[in-house]
Amino acid sequence: MKTMEYHNPVLLKESVDGLNVKPDGVYVDVTFGGGGHSKEILSRLNENGKLFAFDQDADALENALSDSRFTLIHENFRYIKRFLRFHGVKKVDGILADFGVSSHQFDVAERGFSTRFEADLDMRMNQKNKLSAYHVINDYDELQLKNVLAQYGELRAAPAMAKLIVEYRETESIVTSEQLKNVLAKFLPPRHANKVLAQIYQAIRIEVNQEIEVLKEFLQQTPELLDDGGRLSFISYHSLEDRLVKRFIRNGLFEGEPERDMYGNFEVPLKKVNGLIVPSKEEIKLNNRARSAKLRLAEKK
Ligand SMILES: C[S@@+](CC[C@H](N)C(=O)[O-])C[C@H]1O[C@@H](n2cnc3c(N)ncnc32)[C@H](O)[C@@H]1O
Numbered sequence: 001m002k003t004m005e006y007h008n009p010v011l012l013k014e015s016v017d018g019l020n021v022k023p024d025g026v027y028v029d030v031t032f033g034g035g036g037h038s039k040e041i042l043s044r045l046n047e048n049g050k051l052f053a054f055d056q057d058a059d060a061l062e063n064a065l066s067d068s069r070f071t072l073i074h075e076n077f078r079y080i081k082r083f084l085r086f087h088g089v090k091k092v093d094g095i096l097a098d099f100g101v102s103s104h105q106f107d108v109a110e111r112g113f114s115t116r117f118e119a120d121l122d123m124r125m126n127q128k129n130k131l132s133a134y135h136v137i138n139d140y141d142e143l144q145l146k147n148v149l150a151q152y153g154e155l156r157a158a159p160a161m162a163k164l165i166v167e168y169r170e171t172e173s174i175v176t177s178e179q180l181k182n183v184l185a186k187f188l189p190p191r192h193a194n195k196v197l198a199q200i201y202q203a204i205r206i207e208v209n210q211e212i213e214v215l216k217e218f219l220q221q222t223p224e225l226l227d228d229g230g231r232l233s234f235i236s237y238h239s240l241e242d243r244l245v246k247r248f249i250r251n252g253l254f255e256g257e258p259e260r261d262m263y264g265n266f267e268v269p270l271k272k273v274n275g276l277i278v279p280s281k282e283e284i285k286l287n288n289r290a291r292s293a294k295l296r297l298a299e300k301k
Pocket residue numbers: 007008009010030031032033034035036037038054055056057060075076077078098099100101102103125214
């Protein structure tokens with residue numbers, strides 16, 4: 001499998017520039033995918049530098065780079081601290097994350113991520129996880145379904161959608177994406193069908209992969225892992241994700257205000273570097289998947 005077919009890296013130069021790579025530093029790419037960002041980081045390291053990468057999807061392992069400075073860890077990045085420790089690493093000089101789903105995951109119909117294909121309801125990034133889109137759609141009660149669709153899909157019709165799904169399930173299970181589309185057909189008028197369907201899929205995917213909880217757990221571990229002056233470079237693809245990243249960089253928290261020290265200054269572990277960075281028009285023209293990308297950078301104080 002060739003890397004460029006697997007995934008075309010987004011904001012490649014900007015995100016790796018943002019790490020301010022020290023040639024002999026230790027770096028982590030927590031979303032390895034096709035390895036586009038990892039290769040760029042490696043190209044900036046000397047023979048003493050090290051790169052650790054994470055991916056929870058077994059398919060990504062085929063792209064592992066054969067380079068003695070590189071280690072690929074087949075785990076969820078919510079356990080970043082634990083697995084870096086396992087490899088003898090307590091502090092790093094930078095962490096890059098390119099959140100979300102790879103083109104490969106979207107393009108393989110059976111994975112169930114894409115609204116373009118008919119497939120069984122799945123959407124698991126880690127094929128070994130028990131929770132799949134099938135379970136969310138068939139086992140969640142009406143309130144749970146409503147909350148998923150409302151919170152993660154920002155769908156106003158979430159209560160009515162949840163009710164319809166639960167009613168339909170009494171006759172038969174909803175196994176395929178086609179069935180789900182038929183059940184929700186009245187919420188998919190031709191003019192808006194793609195947009196609404198994308199929101200429904202986003203909601204289910206976030207729930208299946210527990211993306212919000214995972215992101216919070218991951219973010220909370222990063223300040224402790226960074227050496228002084230170490231950098232974070234994070235690319236988000238939807239507003240829920242970006243909001244958490246932004247708040248965490250600003251406040252070290254997801255809600256409310258940070259505590260003040262004895263002098264009345266806010267105690268925050270990170271400081272932001274530059275403002276929000278988005279892909280150029282040229283990049284979006286060449287790679288449509290870049291269109292919603294938002295890059296934020298931060299440095300350990
Ligand atoms: C957008 S792709 C990254 C593409 C990569 N930057 C490249 O250039 O090819 C996101 C990847 O991160 C992985 N991923 C997403 N969430 C993860 C998590 N919580 N733990 C480990 N891997 C995750 C996905 O399986 C996917 O392969």
